[in-house]
Amino acid sequence: MVDSGIDTAVRRSADATYRPTAGPRHRPRQGLVNVLYLPALALLAMFTAYPLVNGVGLSFTDWDGYSPGHHLVGLENYQRLLSDGTFRTVFVNTLVYALGSTVLQQVLGLGLALALDRPMRGRALLRAIIYLPVLVSPVIMGTIYYLLLQYDNGALNDIVVALGGEQQAWLSTTTGSVAIIVAVNTIQFVGLSMIIYLAGLQSIPTMYYEAARLDGASGWSLFRRITVPLLQPAFATSIVLNLIGGMKLFDVIKVLTGGGPGYSTNSVSTFIGLTYFNAQSAGYAAAMGVALFAVIMIMTLVLNAALNKRRLEA
Amino acid sequence: MLIGHRLFRLASVGFLLTFAVIQLVPFYVALTTALKPKSDLSSQWMPPTGRLYLDNFRIAIEQGGILRAIVNSLVVTSVATVLVCLIGALAAYPLARRGTWVNRVVMLLMLGSIMVPPLSVLVPLYSLMNQLGGVNTYWGIILILVTGQLPLSVFLYAAFIRTVPTALEEAARVDGAGTFRVFFRIVLPLLKPVTATVAILTGVFIWNDYQMSVYMLTTQDVRTIAPAIGSFFSQQSSNLGAAAAASLTAMAPILLAYLFLQRHFIKGMLAGAEK
Incomplete structure (x- = not known):
């Protein structure tokens, strides 16, 4: 964690100096990197986080597991x-x-x-x-x-x-x-x-x-x-x-x-x-x-x- | 003093040998049981006598659908393992390289999901899969197992990427390469060693999975090895020879892999355990 902190600091200052030569396209391109974790995030949201939240919700009901309805x-x-x-x-x-x-x-x-x-x-x-x-x-x-x-x-x-x-x-x-x-x-x-x-x-x-x-x-x-x-x-x-x-x-x-x-x-x-x-x-x-x-x-x-x-x- | 030392060494070698024997007994007994007909009432310790008896394997394959289960396991494990490596490596790259607070939160959430035991979300997960039509399909179990192994994969990849110098990527970027190009042309090829670790580690977990597969795969045409053995065993609990034959057939692929890749297996498991 310490390492990546220093890393970012260095890169930030590098960004500041590069901006005039690399042009305005430089920063958005760096930001675009984050889309790479979207597939992983989507899977975890769908099959871990959502069930976890939904499970808490279901735990307050009398659902039987197959009927369409249930009561709180x-x-x-x-x-x-x-x-x-x-x-x-x-x-x-x-x-x-x-x-x-x-x-x-x-x-x-x-x-x-x-x-x-x-x-x-x-x-x-x-x-x-x-x-x-x-x-x-x-x-x-x-x-x-x-x-x-x-x-x-x-x-x-x-x-x-x-x-x-x-x-x-x-x-x-x-x-x-x-x-x-x-x-x-x-x-x-x-x-x-x-x-x-x-x-x-x-x-x-x-x-x-x-x-x-x-x-x-x-x-x-x-x-x-x-x-x-x-x-x-x-x-x-x-x-x-x-x-x-x-x-x-x-x-x-x-x-x-x-x-x-x-x-x-x-x-x-x-x-x-x-x-x-x-x-x-x-x-x-x-x-x-x-x-x-x-x-x-x-x-x-x-x-x-x-x-x-x-x-x-x- | 010297005698004491000798005795200690002897005791420790004895302990090792005893344990190695204990670990081999199940395999030996499975073999002797599988090779004897049900009518053979000799001790499980005795090797079979007379002609080679292979009927139990025939029963396991015909009635237990063990070969079909092995094919299903190969499909599920290979697709899921490739996805775990690819999606994990993709995710780890920005998380390792850009330490913004958003990325730190994302990393923390991903690692935190390791703590969710699969069975604790059985009810909502099963009903979700039911709504999506993913029960008894390859893609349903693959998505669940990939999600389950992703946190470990992201963690191992991120730890590895942090040790790789950024100079190459920066040079490529200065030359005008975009994010995807940098990732697929420069970063991905450097990740071979850690990919071996991730693939072996998650591959073994996925191959052996029972707790999710047993609920998500209930028909013989999609059922993987672990649930197939479980259900065959509960039907054949009186025919232990067939159960033993099914067990041996089902573990053969992983034993073969272990035989050839032993070093990688131990190294991979260790890397995974230490995180």
Whole structure:
């Protein structure tokens, strides 16, 4: 931002000096540049901004999603959000998905990055394998994990039985299902955190470690005094990315549990779809959408402020 | 001390290998399951025995329409990715070069729209598309997915353009080239490296999209891979072999791309994540 400010100032003075020679056509031509962002602006206005505003409007109505008309009901949908037990479950699930995957992904991602951050044979291959699932559609990964979790002949149950345990119906309970959704999401996307931390580690100059070693520091204190503080930007990136991604979780839930048993493993995103298309309460679903957007926006702003502040202090 | 160090290294290698195995298990199990008939009750860990059994792939292709879905995905992804790159680069140029307050507000609004989760606008977006006649069409989903990926594209292009010196453009302008000429002849050719990043990053997102496609594409003739797998799987939940075969077929294109462009993939994903 500072750069572009100086840039403009320089160009402005350049404009002033050029005007006599370049003629009056010079300035309008510069202004014309702005039309280049009109296509992007038009798309965002039509398919993001307009739906967002329209969604707020619909959230004050009792629209069913297909009738031509609807009535204004004021804040009724929002009051319903606060008193609806199912929505409360769904909202808590969403937080569990977001926080659970975020914590696990940071621990595992950083661990993997540290283990990979030294020259060794097969390093590129290991990195590529661990990263691979990030690219596969979560719907496909979810489908395959569903196979693994089968009661009869399921790969996981076969291991459990081989170790002397009992077969489990993994997706039959709410708690179990929620935990499995967190686990599957974590395993699929841990490669992303790993890559972010690897890049962070590689950006730390080795001379810091050498200097600290000369001063007698070793192992744990090197990690705590040099690695952790200098990884601050990587922490910020990875945490924000995982939290926001977790708050939007949709695909894995759809294939692994379909939101069941009952509605007990839905996230806000999957529940919005159900409320709109299955329960035909479009107005109520719009209110959930507004709530989800508000929560994610506040989270992003607070997190960015907090993490950037820490980055400055570090 | 030295023994401790050795043990630590051994543990970390063990951790890496364990994790790599965990990541490969789903692919292995999908393969063994897909290659066995439904009547084969052996463990998923066991490789198939006897003759090569490919019926599950036949079912996935004939009943699940997986090949059709791959074609649909190729159409949607290629058109949408080209548009994301082109419209994003066009938009980023004035935003990176002219820091007027209007442009700063425009940039802020574009980046702010990253925070809108797709599902939060499902109701108004779906009803808008319904009115426009865009449900179950290529152009409907393409417009939605392009809009979704534009902010990231604009951001990456703008960051890159700021690092390119303005001298060339100014020289062209002095020679009398207009805005469009400067952009298409001078600027666009310089954007190749960042275009690779944007294309891979947004291309993967678009290829894998489920949450919008599942509502916007409900008929088999336009349905892309993710919703096709989702619906095939819910119909075939008793025939897991076919579901596995469909999954493997559907992920083949992206795995092939990863195999050949691995470096670009990782670099691209990283560039996107860091913003």
